[in-house]
Amino acid sequence: MTRLRFAPIPASLPASVPFTGPETLERRRGAAFRARLGANENGFGPSPLAVEAMARAAAEVWKYGDPDSHDLRAALAELHGIDPAQIMLGEGIDGLLGLLVRLTVAPDEIVVTSDGAYPTFNYHVAGFGGRLHKVSYRGDAEDPDALVAAADDTGARLAYFANPDNPMGSWHSGATILAMLDRLPAGTLLVLDEAYAEFAPEDAIPRIDPEDDRVIRMRTFSKAYGMAGARVGYAIGPRELIAGFDRIRNHFGINRTAQIGALAALQDKAWLELTRANVAAARLRIAGIAQDNGLSALPSATNFVAIDCGRDGSFARAVLSALEAQGIFARMPGVAPMDRCIRISCGPEAELAAFAEALPLALTRARTA
Amino acid sequence: MTRLRFAPIPASLPASVPFTGPETLERRRGAAFRARLGANENGFGPSPLAVEAMARAAAEVWKYGDPDSHDLRAALAELHGIDPAQIMLGEGIDGLLGLLVRLTVAPDEIVVTSDGAYPTFNYHVAGFGGRLHKVSYRGDAEDPDALVAAADDTGARLAYFANPDNPMGSWHSGATILAMLDRLPAGTLLVLDEAYAEFAPEDAIPRIDPEDDRVIRMRTFSKAYGMAGARVGYAIGPRELIAGFDRIRNHFGINRTAQIGALAALQDKAWLELTRANVAAARLRIAGIAQDNGLSALPSATNFVAIDCGRDGSFARAVLSALEAQGIFARMPGVAPMDRCIRISCGPEAELAAFAEALPLALTRARTA
Known part of the structure; x- marks a missing residue:
């Protein structure tokens, strides 16, 4: 296949999907x-x-979205008390992580992360020919010391750290993050x-300080703002780094209606508060x-809860599978020992009640499998 | 700046934007x-x-979109009488062009296009370290012979050809395209x-035949379907090539509401017919x-018309600028001799009437500049 040959980096990659979507699972199970x-x-x-702003904007979708996302960036700058030039909008954090890796990691350069942390980040590192070096979680949390040490050892270009963590819901204090920055090797972002x-x-x-050249932060409208399908995330960092995205990004890539929706969502501080309260209640539930x-449920600083199923990964996988058979879509950490858990998103009571109803049978089935 | 240094390819690129958005121009002119x-x-x-489907879906935007775009791909497969595995959805043709270059062009490999053709394609080629080789338009149209000859001479990986053409609106017959495929060198897609x-x-x-390994076709919901802001485009090609996108794409990158809107748009064949008629009338207008x-207006097979302003590029630029001063957003080809033209999109009568009203003064101003 001369003509269809791929460039060397993609040629070396598997056709992989970091996550199977629930729609795909629904089609497989036929319900x-x-x-x-x-x-x-x-x-x-x-x-x-x-919702109202997006519904109103639907008829205007014949217009391309503003490639500068001027209004949304201005509102975010105000929210964070920073300069719009320190913010880059993208097609979700996923899109921004891909661009960041492309912008900063040359083929064969090292990137460090935690074994079991966000697979989509790893997917992008591999996708641009970077070499992943993974450290272990410690006590169901990402381990700042191990990450800094590995960055030092390997001369890593990037170190990935989620706080709070996904998939465990654990978190570190801001003081720990700041201390981590102070110990980060000079070449690592x-x-x-x-x-x-x-x-x-x-x-x-x-x-x-957004001009702190040791760190780039990623935020999103997918979680607290309830707009995962809109695909709006943003990065906060030094102007020089943020400007770099303009060399490579798909400038017209963000949906116009999504930008309008995100801007409206930012105005509704009461809804954000209500969401936080709903999520806190759902965590308890x-x-x-x-x-x-x-x-036992692990403590969570996120909108999901990891439940320790008390045995190993195959047991938790069996629980997950028995939940799926009863119409409950959940996921679980991929790496031991965290894979003794299943991970349940915070949702409205009807969905949690369905989970509550399905879990006993799922456990019974897993125990007798 | 050790820490913020960019990888070699992005480091070599300017911070460029293929197009300045109209919102940016509006902010500059203050109106x-x-x-x-x-x-x-x-x-x-x-x-x-x-519009109705998107408005209805707005409240459900808390869900990620289906990363397989199963339903939309199925509908497109039916429309074209092909297999869904021969279709890849993406964030507009712009997004797909970037992925295609990344998938197939190694750094320093050659890509041929026409000087004055789509800048965003060139942006992506440069963005992945490809080397652009440009041939000239001939008679205000892309020149298949020159493109094939250049692909042959340079051993190009990709040859870009828009039919109908943007920015001139010209077109070639399908027979010409097929003849071009027959003469394309063995290594060129x-x-x-x-x-x-x-x-x-x-x-x-x-x-x-979508399995024809000499070509990948790009289509979009941005033009005839009037959904530019939604960011939904698609590629049609051999399964093996289409599957390659799954190695590198942002799987959850397409807005959920946009997928639903595109699916609904496909059902409305009467609207598509009406749009075609409206556009044909607008071209005459x-x-x-x-x-x-x-x-004189150039013949057009698109939803825009290139108007020959009868002098050189600086004159046309002056006309454009005088139109902008009167509140008319238009663009023009960037390369001589096509840059004697301005390019006007087909729109509703109110907008064309505003253009008609503004053009005489714009011409006068340009002539006396």
């Missing part, structure tokens, strides 16, 4: 899920102001993924369901 | 445009069925950009405006 609790989506939904920041305790989110089944 | 006729957007808008296919005469669109001002 819709009754609870969609696997993708850390926010089933409490977007602000009604955002910290990728601080704060997708779940809005759900975290205040002291988990450090104050960092999920922990209660775990307890009712003799399991 | 909104009264006619938005510069970006080949389709001001006749999307199907009301699509033709990128056939058919963004404007739905506006073209039927015989401009050749029947090609634009030609009439040109004629009223002593100018």
Whole structure:
């Protein structure tokens, strides 16, 4: 296949998908899920102001979106008390992570992350020919010391750190993050993924000067703002780094209606507060369901809860599979020992009740498998 | 700046934007445009069925979109009488062109295109370290012979060819395209950009077996379907090539609401017919405006018309600038001799009337500049 040959880096890659979508699973099982609790989506939904703004904007979708995302960036700059030139919008954090790797990592350069952390980041590193070096979680949390040491040892270009963490829901204090920056080797840029920041305790989110050239932060409208399908994320970092994205990004890539929705969502602070309260209540509800089944829920600073199923990865996988058979979409960590857990997204009571109803049988089935 | 250093390819690139958005121009001039006729957007808008479907879906945007775009791909496969595995959805043709270059072009490999053709394609080639080789237009059209000869001479990996052409609106017959494929060197893949296919005469669109490994075709919902802001384009090609995108794409990158809107738009064949008729009428109207001002309009198989301003590039630029000063957003080809023209998108009568009103003064100003 001379003509269809791929360039060397893609030629070396598997055709892989970091996550199988719930729709694909539904098609496989031939029935819709009754609870969609696997993708850390926010089933409490977007602000009604955002919904209204998007519905109103639907007829204007014949226009390309503003490639500068001027209004949305201005609103975000105001929210964070920073300069719009320190913000880059992208097609979700996923899109921005790909661009960041492309911008900063040459083929064969090293990138460090935690074994079991965000697969899509790893996918992008591999996708641009970077070499991944993984450190272990410690106590169900990403390990700042191990990450800094590995960055030092390997001369890593990037170090990925999610705070709060996905898939475990654990978190570190902002002071720990700042201390980590101070010990980061001179050539390493910290990728601080704060997708779940809005759900975290205040002291988990450090104050960092956006011009601090040691770190780029990632935020999103997919989680607390309930707009995962809109594909709007943003990076905060030094102007020089942020400007670099303009060399390579798809300038007209962000959906116009999504930009309008995100801007409206930012105005609705009451909805964000309500969402936080709903998520906090759902975390307690999920922990209660775990307890009712003799399991324990891990503490969470996110909109999901990891439930320790008390055995190994194959047991948890069997639980997950038995939940899926009952119409409950959930996911689980991929790496031991975290894979003793299943991960349940915070959602409305109807979906959590469906999970509560399905879990006992799922556990029975897994125990007798 | 050790830490913020870019990888070699991005480090070699300018921070460039293929197009300045009309919103940026509006902010610069401090006033909104009264006619938005510069970006080949389709001001006749999307199907009301699509608008309704998107408005209805707004509240469900908390869900990620289906990363397989199963339903939309199935509908497109039916439309084209092909297999869904021969279709890849992406964030507009722009997004797909970037992925295609990344998938097939190694750094320093050659890509051929026409000097003055789609800048965003060139942007992506440069963005992945490819080397562009450009041939000249001939008679205001892309020149298949020159392109094939250049591909042969340079051993090009990709050859870009838009049919119908942007920015001139010219087109070649499907027979010419097929003849071009027959003469294409064995190592060259033709990128056939058919963004404007739905506006073209039927015989401009050749029947090609999607498994034909000499070509990948690009289509979009941005033009005839009036959904530029949604960011949904698709590629048609051999399964093996299409599957390659799954190695590198942002799987969850397409907006969920946009997928739903595109699916609804496909059902509304009557709206597509109406749009075609509206666009055909608008082309005549634009030609009439040109004629009223002593100018000539070039024949067009697209939803825009190139108007020959009768002098050189600086004159046309002065006309454009004088139109902008009167609130008319238009663009023009960037390369001589095509840059004697300005390019006007087909839009509703109110916008064309505003253009008709502004053109005489714009010409006077340009002539006395």
